[in-house]
Amino acid sequence: DVKVTQSSRYLVKRTGEKVFLECVQDMDHENMFWYRQDPGLGLRLIYFSYDVKMKEKGDIPEGYSVSREKKERFSLILESASTNQTSMYLCASRYQGASNQPQHFGDGTRLSIL
Amino acid sequence: AQSVTQPDIHITVSEGASLELRCNYSYGATPYLFWYVQSPGQGLQLLLKYFSGDTLVQGIKGFEAEFKRSQSSFNLRKPSVHWSDAAEYFCAVGSMDSNYQLIWGAGTKLIIKP
Secondary structure: OOOOOEOOOOHHHHOOOOEEEEEEOOOOEEEEEEEEOOOOEEEEEEEOOOOOOEEEEEEOOOOEEEEEEEEOOOEEEEEEOOOOOOEEEEEEOOOOOOOOOOOOOOOOOOOOOE | EEEEOOOEEEEEOOOOOEEEEEOEEEOOOOOOOEEEEEEOOOOOEEEEEEOOOEEEOHHHHHHHEEEEEEHEEEEEEEOOOOHHOOEEEEEEEEEEOOOOOOOOOOOOOEEOOO
16 A cells, blocks of 8 residues: 655644655655645645656645655745645655556645744 | 536535535546545545546445546445545546646535434
């Protein structure tokens, strides 16, 4: 089974802090994704990565950056956290070999910015 | 514009009763369709997927879904729900042309009455 591990289940940070959310997958997947999930809005894509050192903006990249230095790890960075970034953050990975492959998700990080 | 609509924000069903969750999509290319389930405080788990072939697909936990191209729908069904099915359900659409990305519905929260 695919295992996608997010480093924290719950995180509380202060406004203006630089925040790092880490995601690791164990299946050698090429593609990785960061979403945020808010009630009534479903999942919104922040950034995704085709492969190591490659990244593309999703629908809501403002205020975020990402890093993919190793294939198994995809980090989401909040450069200067703000209260409107309080949300559930979900990481996913996917095998690129066929375009119909599903995404596999971690358990999420619930981030609160005070 | 490409979109996925889950018309019901909440659905309440008695334990043992049948269930149908609706999903309609608007998509220019041949779609790949997914249903995911999210238990409270957890990530998303793949229930089933449709790519081609038989339009009735079977998934895990006793769920099935039927792809109806003429109605642009991919409704999820279960003949008899259990209390453990209480969760949020998400429909998602992708395609060969979607650059690995999925378009997500806003989700339907399933409540089970004892």
